[in-house]
Amino acid sequence: MKIKIEEKNKLxxxxxxxxxxxxQKLKKLNDIIYVLxxxxxxxxxxxxxxxxxxxTRLI
Amino acid sequence: xxxxxxxxxxxxxxxxxxxxxxxxxxxxxxxxxLELYEMIEELKKKSIENLISDYDDESKETAQEYLNIxxxxxxxxxxxxxxxxxxxxxxxxxxxxxxxxDIFLEIENIDVIKKISSSIENLGGxxxxxxxxxxxxxxxxxxxxxxxxxxxxxxxxxxxxxxxDVDKLFxxxxxxxxxxxxxxxxxxxxxxxxxxxxxxxFSLYFTEEEVKISSCGKVDLKYFNTNxxxxxxxxxHNSCLHKKIGIDIYGNIKNCPLMSESFGNINNSSLEEAVLxxxxxxxxxxxxxxxxxxxxxxFRYICTDCRAYTERTHxxxxxxxxxxxxxxxxxxxxxxxxxxxxxxxxQTAIHYYEQNNSKx
Numbered sequence: 075m076k077i078k079i080e081e082k083n084k085l086x087x088x089x090x091x092x093x094x095x096x097x098q099k100l101k102k103l104n105d106i107i108y109v110l111x112x113x114x115x116x117x118x119x120x121x122x123x124x125x126x127x128x129x130t131r132l133i
Numbered sequence: 134x135x136x137x138x139x140x141x142x143x144x145x146x147x148x149x150x151x152x153x154x155x156x157x158x159x160x161x162x163x164x165x166x167l168e169l170y171e172m173i174e175e176l177k178k179k180s181i182e183n184l185i186s187d188y189d190d191e192s193k194e195t196a197q198e199y200l201n202i203x204x205x206x207x208x209x210x211x212x213x214x215x216x217x218x219x220x221x222x223x224x225x226x227x228x229x230x231x232x233x234x235d236i237f238l239e240i241e242n243i244d245v246i247k248k249i250s251s252s253i254e255n256l257g258g259x260x261x262x263x264x265x266x267x268x269x270x271x272x273x274x275x276x277x278x279x280x281x282x283x284x285x286x287x288x289x290x291x292x293x294x295x296x297x298d299v300d301k302l303f304x305x306x307x308x309x310x311x312x313x314x315x316x317x318x319x320x321x322x323x324x325x326x327x328x329x330x331x332x333x334x335f336s337l338y339f340t341e342e343e344v345k346i347s348s349c350g351k352v353d354l355k356y357f358n359t360n361x362x363x364x365x366x367x368x369x370h371n372s373c374l375h376k377k378i379g380i381d382i383y384g385n386i387k388n389c390p391l392m393s394e395s396f397g398n399i400n401n402s403s404l405e406e407a408v409l410x411x412x413x414x415x416x417x418x419x420x421x422x423x424x425x426x427x428x429x430x431x432f433r434y435i436c437t438d439c440r441a442y443t444e445r446t447h448x449x450x451x452x453x454x455x456x457x458x459x460x461x462x463x464x465x466x467x468x469x470x471x472x473x474x475x476x477x478x479x480q481t482a483i484h485y486y487e488q489n490n491s492k493x
Contacts, residue, residue: 075283108334110312113283114254123287124315125260127363127372128356128437129235131460132264132292132348133318133340 075111075118134180136216137200139209141223144364145173148431150468154208155359155435157223162359162435163206169199181211227365231257231285232408234376239264239346239390241382243273245399249380250280252404256378261289264346264390266382268296271306278311288315292344295322308333320344347490349391350439352461352473357435367421367434374416374440378404388416391441393489416440419453426457430465445482459483 112120139145142157152170155162175184181200188196203209210217233256240246240263253261263277269291277289291314299319307317314335322339329337342348366375379390384399386407396407407413419440421433425447430436442459449455459482462473473479 108312110287111283112285114285120285120287122313122315123259125235125288126360127358127366129260129262129290130237130264130292130349131351131353131356131437131439132344132346133320133338133342133351 075113134182135211135213136180137176137203137209137211138217138220139173139177139203140207141220142361143208144225144434145170146431146434148433148465149429150465151431153431153435154206155364156206156208157359157361157364160359162357164431165202169202172196172199173203223361225365225368227362227369229366229376231259231376233257233378233404234259235378236261237264237377237379237390238262239266239380239382241266243269243277245380245384246277246280248399249404250284253281254285255405256408257285258378259285259287261286262292263289264292265294266346267294268298269293270298271303271310274307274314274317275310278313281313284313286313289313290316290318292318292320295319295339300326304333304337308335311335318344346390347486350442350458350460352436352439352458352463356437357432358437359435364434367436369418369420371416371419371438371440372421372436373438374419376417378408388413389441415451415453419449419455423449424455424457426465430463432463432465442486443482444479445485459486 108122109118110120110122111118140158144155144157146153146155147167147170150167152165152167153162154165172184175187179187185193185196204211233253236249236253236258238245238249238261243265246263261281269277274291277291281289299322304317307314311334316336316338318338318340320340321343322341325339329339363372366372370376374388377388379387379392380399381387381390385395386397386399386402386404387393387395394412396402396410396413419438421427421430421436421438424438427433427436427438439458439460440454443454443456444459445454446456447454459479460473462471462476463469464471474483
């Protein structure tokens with residue numbers, strides 16, 4: 075996928091302002107956010123989403 | 134004087150016998166007696182002191198207990214002198230830019246998916262549900278995912294017939310080579326091939342049930358969803374058919390693959406053309422407030438409707454079916470759940486759908 079837009083102004087580096095919590099527990103697996111490529115929306119941060127309602131009620 | 138303020142994210146749905154309070158920030162719904170509804174409404178007009186003084190001595194204690202529940206559950210808070218005007222009600226307006234959000238596909242082989250993929254892009258489809266009548270191989274899973282490699286689709290759910298090749302290695306291969314799939318269910322599985330842990334990119338289920346596409350439309354507590362997107366859509370639109378497109382096993386384009394009316398076939402018409410046809414959107418704005426029985430139900434905004442299987446008892450002025458979903462065993466007038474398939478009043482409709490299924 076070719077992304078046509080380039081970032082003119084790079085985002086500032088903010089890591090030095092981030093406080094880290096070393097003892098914090100790791101997030102559960104289902105809290106992981108998966109990101110996808112999407113050509114139409116010109117992004118590689120298209121979030122994989124589960125629907126907010128029960129699309130099928132088969133079982 | 135003290136005043137009770139209900140948080141804006143608290144939605145109270147009044148049923149004929151009970152009320153449902155939905156916390157749209159915590160995404161939890163809970164049932165309460167009808168008298169609490171009256172109290173919540175009164176608290177919007179009166180101070181707490183005035184409200185309590187209206188009750189007789191015996192009821193004052195109960196009223197105070199109800200107030201304590203409202204505070205304990207954090208449905209609201211108390212202010213002095215006046216209500217806090219910083220909590221105006223939410224609009225519950227529903228805005229969705231995609232023409233179609235949900236696609237429900239019944240397939241025999243995966244070639245069909247390729248055929249409709251460009252239409253899904255044009256319509257802005259978000260969720261694709263595939264029900265396969267046959268067993269899918271690892272290659273099939275990977276191919277499906279690859280078709281949508283850079284698509285607008287944000288998730289794919291697959292139901293496949295179970296087969297002996299499905300084992301840990303099979304699932305691992307799918308896990309490593311797919312991105313968009315968020316749920317896989319293998320049906321007609323006599324024995325789970327391995328113990329499923331939460332270790333894959335997608336949720337994985339094995340069910341013994343011989344799931345048929347016609348099994349859809351069940352109404353059950355486990356299918357209720359409390360979240361602001363779902364609830365706001367349900368307030369304004371049909372919670373199942375709004376922005377949905379279905380394709381049955383013969384390629385017929387429908388509102389839902391289980392409905393009879395077709396708006397073309399994928400072999401000679403595009404999904405975009407079907408969506409524009411007269412009548413395609415006719416059920417989109419039939420809310421639960423206009424469906425018989427459901428309109429009196431406290432679960433009406435967290436429940437997902439079904440127009441494919443109904444009790445076939447009522448039509449509105451436009452000739453649209455506004456009967457209660459067939460597969461709902463809940464009676465809001467008694468507050469009881471019963472097995473829907475045994476209800477004598479549903480037998481005529483059950484018989485009708487059985488006959489139609491056997492014809493198909």
